[in-house]
Amino acid sequence: MTTESGFEICFSFGAVVPPLKLIDETELAVETKVLQENEPGLDYLLKIFDKTTSDCKITINFIADDNQNNEIRSKMIGLLSDNEIDKKTEIGTELAKRLSKMTDERNKYGLFIILIGKKAQTYRAVLIRFKGEEVVYKKQMTDGFVIEILKEAYSKNSKHYKVVYFEDQVAERGNFWTGYVLDRQKQGKKNLEVSEYWIKDFLLCEYAMTDIQGTRKLAEEIKQFGSKLENVEDKIALVEAVVNLRNNPEQEFSILQFADEFLPANIRYQFKEFVGDDEISNTVFNVEEETFKHELVFKTIKLDNQISLSIPTFMGNEFFEERLLNDGRKEFTVTGRVINLKFTK
Amino acid sequence: MEIAEVIQKYDSIRNELDLLLPEIRDNVFSCLKIKKVEHIDHIASRIKSRDSFVEKSQKIEDEKTKYPNPFKEIQDLIGIRVIVYFLSDVAPVVEVLEKGFRRIEEKDFVPETPKDFDYQGKHIIAMIPPELLVKYCTASDENGIS
Numbered sequence: 001m002t003t004e005s006g007f008e009i010c011f012s013f014g015a016v017v018p019p020l021k022l023i024d025e026t027e028l029a030v031e032t033k034v035l036q037e038n039e040p041g042l043d044y045l046l047k048i049f050d051k052t053t054s055d056c057k058i059t060i061n062f063i064a065d066d067n068q069n070n071e072i073r074s075k076m077i078g079l080l081s082d083n084e085i086d087k088k089t090e091i092g093t094e095l096a097k098r099l100s101k102m103t104d105e106r107n108k109y110g111l112f113i114i115l116i117g118k119k120a121q122t123y124r125a126v127l128i129r130f131k132g133e134e135v136v137y138k139k140q141m142t143d144g145f146v147i148e149i150l151k152e153a154y155s156k157n158s159k160h161y162k163v164v165y166f167e168d169q170v171a172e173r174g175n176f177w178t179g180y181v182l183d184r185q186k187q188g189k190k191n192l193e194v195s196e197y198w199i200k201d202f203l204l205c206e207y208a209m210t211d212i213q214g215t216r217k218l219a220e221e222i223k224q225f226g227s228k229l230e231n232v233e234d235k236i237a238l239v240e241a242v243v244n245l246r247n248n249p250e251q252e253f254s255i256l257q258f259a260d261e262f263l264p265a266n267i268r269y270q271f272k273e274f275v276g277d278d279e280i281s282n283t284v285f286n287v288e289e290e291t292f293k294h295e296l297v298f299k300t301i302k303l304d305n306q307i308s309l310s311i312p313t314f315m316g317n318e319f320f321e322e323r324l325l326n327d328g329r330k331e332f333t334v335t336g337r338v339i340n341l342k343f344t345k
Numbered sequence: 346m347e348i349a350e351v352i353q354k355y356d357s358i359r360n361e362l363d364l365l366l367p368e369i370r371d372n373v374f375s376c377l378k379i380k381k382v383e384h385i386d387h388i389a390s391r392i393k394s395r396d397s398f399v400e401k402s403q404k405i406e407d408e409k410t411k412y413p414n415p416f417k418e419i420q421d422l423i424g425i426r427v428i429v430y431f432l433s434d435v436a437p438v439v440e441v442l443e444k445g446f447r448r449i450e451e452k453d454f455v456p457e458t459p460k461d462f463d464y465q466g467k468h469i470i471a472m473i474p475p476e477l478l479v480k481y482c483t484a485s486d487e488n489g490i491s
Contacts, residue, residue: 059475061447061472064448064449064450066450066451067450068449068450175417206447208447208472208475209474209475209476210444210445210446210447210474211444212376212379212444212445213372213445213446213474213475213476216372216375217476278479279475279479280475280476280479283475288444290379290380291379294378294379
């Protein structure tokens, strides 16, 4: 079978994955089947396969052990190779059991799908986990199971599955280290356990950017965006967002999610347009406090009349004027709109 | 890969490597500075020379070519060396670099006996930060830089 984008599907596999996190290894049992061309719902799965390159924008990498191996990557390469269908089914079952072992009661039953496609010399491996049997499939007690995609899952904003794809040329030693994920189940920045169990525990992967790299990139975007802002209120809004994040660091999000979480509407869309909707701006990281404070510096000036000025130097010197007086003292002129006035006891 | 092909490909990506090197060095320097790591003598950097790369690409192991796809499999095209004064300073540097870069592999090089006066170091193979790959290696797939 061939997808609309021209990938020939060499292996398609499904498994009903129960949440068996606390179950003993020997008791792990998953129901599996190789999906045939007439499988109900397969068309929908192939559409997801084709859409992965545009939908999955968060970059992840397999974590290498000391010998530059990764257990899941090795299994994936086993699925891409010319192995017999029985061998591939065995690998698919191992992966399904592993996912089951990583899934706890909160994530409930799931349907795990593996699709392997080939187009010229390029291989693509797509792994999908659908949530909850009420949404995606109905179990048949006598003859395995039938995939049944219910209407709700077709909606554009469906939050019922997570998907990862890995794509590369023929499986050589240096290939298949990078993948791309989409998590339609992820809701809000605090829902870290989902990514933990899917990306780190199951796939043995990590986000491609380190926290330090992501934080530096975020800071750089803020600085460059700030330098282009002309409206004072917009500048103030950006500085407030920085102050807010400085006071609440160690949050996990992408650069685009930062905009959603911290920027008011008047600059949110400008910022998102400025950074673009690319691989880097979608990659998730944990804001690293020291790096953030180092990159986005506030200069504090204390005067001998007990007045302190805190100046966001990363926005340039436009917020105040400084003038040297004849007697050696300095005069600072600050112009702005009062947005908050407090008396401290 | 044939020598002529290796040379041609190396020359075609040399410009990208020249742009990448100072950025990666700056990343290393920044990490160490932000985390206030002390006792660093200096930070040196280099791009593997064409001759050295070609020689390595032709290496044979167990009667087979060790690097059939050398631009993906040879992982020291760019090297940054952080030189510290004392052995005890190595661990803090490694700790910081492993936070700043995605580590692929690490290896210790130690003299055979503690009395030997010889090279001692810790080598870390790390991934090029994705931001820099996107910025400079627009043709990285074709060039096979990983």
